[in-house]
Amino acid sequence: MGQHKFWKNIGEALRQVRFWAEAGAILLLLGMLRLLPLDVASAIPGKLMRWIAPLTHRHKRAHKNLSAIMPELSKEQREEILCSMWENMGRVFGEIPNLTRIASDKERFRFEGLEEARSILAEGRGALAISGHFSNWELTPAPSFVIPHPQLNFYRTINNPILDGILKRYREKICPNGLVPKGNHSLLHAMRALRKGQMVGMLVDQRTSGGLTVPFLGLPAETTHAPALLACRHDAPILAGVVLREKGARFKMICTQVPVSQTGDLNRDVEITTMAINALLGTWVREHPHLWLWSHRRWRDIEAKASQGIETPRETINA
Numbered sequence: 260m261g262q263h264k265f266w267k268n269i270g271e272a273l274r275q276v277r278f279w280a281e282a283g284a285i286l287l288l289l290g291m292l293r294l295l296p297l298d299v300a301s302a303i304p305g306k307l308m309r310w311i312a313p314l315t316h317r318h319k320r321a322h323k324n325l326s327a328i329m330p331e332l333s334k335e336q337r338e339e340i341l342c343s344m345w346e347n348m349g350r351v352f353g354e355i356p357n358l359t360r361i362a363s364d365k366e367r368f369r370f371e372g373l374e375e376a377r378s379i380l381a382e383g384r385g386a387l388a389i390s391g392h393f394s395n396w397e398l399t400p401a402p403s404f405v406i407p408h409p410q411l412n413f414y415r416t417i418n419n420p421i422l423d424g425i426l427k428r429y430r431e432k433i434c435p436n437g438l439v440p441k442g443n444h445s446l447l448h449a450m451r452a453l454r455k456g457q458m459v460g461m462l463v464d465q466r467t468s469g470g471l472t473v474p475f476l477g478l479p480a481e482t483t484h485a486p487a488l489l490a491c492r493h494d495a496p497i498l499a500g501v502v503l504r505e506k507g508a509r510f511k512m513i514c515t516q517v518p519v520s521q522t523g524d525l526n527r528d529v530e531i532t533t534m535a536i537n538a539l540l541g542t543w544v545r546e547h548p549h550l551w552l553w554s555h556r557r558w559r560d561i562e563a564k565a566s567q568g569i570e571t572p573r574e575t576i577n578a
Contacts, residue, residue, distance in 0.1 A: 282421040289429070293356040301353040301508040308349025309342050318345075321553035327561045328476045329548065343549035347504060351395045354508055355426070358433040361508060362401040372514040373402060376498050379516070380408045385453030387486045387497045389517070391464030391540050392552040394504040400434050400460055401512060402500070410458035411437040413445055415465070434460075446485060453493045461486065464540050466557050471530060475537045476544060478558050487532035490519045499536070501543045504550060515539070 292300040312318055318341060325337050332340070354361060361367050379386055388410065390399040403410045412434045417423045431438050436457070439448050449459045464475075467483040475482060490497050497517040505511055517539060520531035544551045 278419045278421045281419055282425055285422055286425055289356050289425075292353055297354075297357050297360065298507050300357065301350045304349035304353035305346040306349070308352075309346035312345035312348070313338075313342060317554040320556070323561055324553045324555075324557060325548070327478070327558070329545075340549045341553060344551070344553055347394060347550055348552065350504070350508070351397060354395055355397065355429050357508075358397055358429065359404075361395075361510065362398055362404045362433055367509050368398070368401055368512070369510075370402070370405070370512050370514065373405070373512075375516055376402060376514050377406060379496050379498065380406060380458070383456045385456050385493065385495050386458050387453075387490055387495055388458050388460040388500065389463050389486050389497060389536060390460075390500050390502070391462055391543070392555070393543060393547065394502040394510060394550045396462060396502060397430060397433065398502050398510060398512070399462070399500060401502070402514070403434075403436065403458075408458055409436040409452075409455070410434070410460050411439060411448065411452040412460040413439050413441050413449070414462075416440045446489070449485070449489055450493070453489060453495050458498075459486075459489065463536060464551075464557075465555055466559075471533050473530065473534045473537055475557070476541045478560055480537070480558050482533055482537055484529050484533045486536065487519075487529045490532060491521065491525055491528045494521075495519075497532070497536070499539055501547075503547060 292304075295303075321341050321344070322337060325332070325340065329337070376386075388399070388402070390396060400410060400412055414427075414430065417426070427438060437452075439445065441461075452459050461483075463483050463486055465483075466481045468481060470481045471484045472479050473482050474480070486497055489495060497519055498514060499517050500512050500514045503511045503513065517532070517535050520528040520535075522528055522531075
């Protein structure tokens with residue numbers, strides 16, 4: 260028993276050393292990037308990721324996902340989409356020290372469809388603001404820089420708590436009204452914010468265990484139903500936004516409203532609304548596949564069939 264505890268303590272100590280080493284390396288890199296011109300700081304990590312990431316197992320997973328969802332593409336087309344995706348992801352890292360600078364610069368960040376959001380928020384109502392991992396998703400709270408309205412944002416923590424704290428400090432600069440980790444009390448925080456007439460922002464395109472299984476890009480996918488549940492229960496509108504990279508570190512955000520079902524049957528309304536969210540996100544993915552993060556473990560069916568060597572049927576994908 261004592262020996263087991265000894266090795267357990269050694270393992271924990273090594274894990275802490277690894278956490279500190281990772282955090283120190285990232286902190287050093289971010290500090291160096293802050294010293295560079297913004298466009299250079301964005302471009303260098305992008306080019307490095309475009310070269311390095313295709314050598315990793317995540318590239319193989321992304322290939323499986325993209326092949327199953329868009330089988331009409333050639334192997335060369337899929338490879339170019341994924342290389343562009345990795346370059347975009349590298350740019351996201353390079354832009355972390357400059358999020359507020361980008362969001363507040365009208366030459367670097369412009370909006371389409373923000374008038375609808377303005378009119379809804381002018382009524383003093385709380386609202387849900389949703390998006391996915393498109394382009395630089397860290398910039399999704401950017402409307403708060405042009406619409407003076409409190410917004411509470413949720414984010415998913417990473418396994419390294421030290422590194423998570425470092426990145427959170429950068430993220431909080433673009434989320435001045437609150438940044439809360441997803442967890443058991445997320446819904447409670449969100450409900451309080453909605454009652455105060457605030458915006459509640461979240462990314463909703465990753466797989467969520469215990470969520471609703473509804474179609475996403477034509478295949479069943481476990482999806483968070485939190486925004487739909489909050490919207491249906493509190494009669495709150497859902498505003499969706501997608502950040503698109505136009506050139507280098509310049510962006511456009513397109514905003515639109517998602518219809519919220521109100522039939523009186525809460526379970527059915529939540530399902531219908533969640534499906535509407537997935538349909539909109541799926542449309543954006545198909546229009547801009549190189550800007551979406553294909554490396555997520557988004558679909559269990561793709562993983563299970565790939566492990567058995569079974570090809571996902573096209574008729575299922577196009578349903």
